[in-house]
Amino acid sequence: MSSSPGIKPPEHVDMMYISIETAIAVASVLGNVLVVLVVCVNRALRNTTFSFIVSLAVADIAVGVLVIPLAIIISLGFSTQFYTCLFLSCLLLIITQSSILSLLAIAIDRYLRVKIPTRYSTIVTQGRAYVAVCLCWILAFLTGLVPMIGWNNLDAQRNLSVSSDIVCEFTTVMRMDYMVYFNFFGWVVVPLSIMIALYAEIFRVIRRQLNRRAEATCDRERYFRKELKLAKSLALVLFLFVVCWLPIHIMNCIIFFCPECHVPKFAMYIGIFMSHVNSALNPLVYAFRIKRFRITLIQITRRCMLCKPAEPTPCPGSTPALTEKVDM
Numbered sequence: 001m002s003s004s005p006g007i008k009p010p011e012h013v014d015m016m017y018i019s020i021e022t023a024i025a026v027a028s029v030l031g032n033v034l035v036v037l038v039v040c041v042n043r044a045l046r047n048t049t050f051s052f053i054v055s056l057a058v059a060d061i062a063v064g065v066l067v068i069p070l071a072i073i074i075s076l077g078f079s080t081q082f083y084t085c086l087f088l089s090c091l092l093l094i095i096t097q098s099s100i101l102s103l104l105a106i107a108i109d110r111y112l113r114v115k116i117p118t119r120y121s122t123i124v125t126q127g128r129a130y131v132a133v134c135l136c137w138i139l140a141f142l143t144g145l146v147p148m149i150g151w152n153n154l155d156a157q158r159n160l161s162v163s164s165d166i167v168c169e170f171t172t173v174m175r176m177d178y179m180v181y182f183n184f185f186g187w188v189v190v191p192l193s194i195m196i197a198l199y200a201e202i203f204r205v206i207r208r209q210l211n212r213r214a215e216a217t218c219d220r221e222r223y224f225r226k227e228l229k230l231a232k233s234l235a236l237v238l239f240l241f242v243v244c245w246l247p248i249h250i251m252n253c254i255i256f257f258c259p260e261c262h263v264p265k266f267a268m269y270i271g272i273f274m275s276h277v278n279s280a281l282n283p284l285v286y287a288f289r290i291k292r293f294r295i296t297l298i299q300i301t302r303r304c305m306l307c308k309p310a311e312p313t314p315c316p317g318s319t320p321a322l323t324e325k326v327d328m
Helices: 014-042 049-077 082-115 124-144 175-211 220-255 265-289 291-305
Strands: 079-081 165-167
Touching: 014 049, 014 265, 014 291, 049 082, 049 124, 049 220, 049 265, 082 124, 082 175, 082 220, 124 175, 165 291, 175 220, 220 265, 265 291
Parallel strands: none
Antiparallel strands: 079 165
């Protein structure tokens, strides 16, 4: 069987990679579309935290619709112009960066919620949450497109004109010093360190509040217990992100700091596979850990798949300053 012009014949390991990536893409798109749908259907979930969760879900949908197909195409080594290949590679970075910034926004939101519970609703409004989401995506585009303005491998391609075709591979167009120093150390390690510090402080504040039983009212104790449950769920999302994304970044560091070291192709595929599977895991965390989300998801499933009418979703009434709208 002959291959298409400009694309090298896939190896056996390539075919395994493509099959797994396709399954991840389908799971990621379906799961995160349901996340967006659940938030749209259930008005009790339309708060600032879930605005950032929807932003994260949109990034995960883009992983399934855009990033994984592009990663498959790049893995096949098709021929194209240098800047076309570079732009496609930058899109992968933009989506990743938007996920990190959305996670950071979620951590800051939860920190403010437990640190200043009585003033939270006046400081963190829905309008400001939408502005923060827009800023996350704008910043993701700006940082992801940095290689397009010069920090790339064009100079390393000897005697290559801009119009010349190359075999499009990520490492061919991306400089490893950009991936390690700017992308990893600057825009992954620093935000993750801030998030870890924020969640540590969140758990410290909640534990301290719950231990003050003599001063605590029933509403206050119930509020912080619900905050603790939600914080644990969102910290789990962050933990899964770290576990899934560290391998590929560690391999990039090995390639950069130890050029003579050989990273097997299969290991690189495992790293890429893990980074993409993270997008399919988040909906599972929400479904298993957040009660109101799970109930709404079951209602949507009954209505769409079993042709049964959905039970009306309760609308949140007026709540005291220390009442959580999201039931865990």
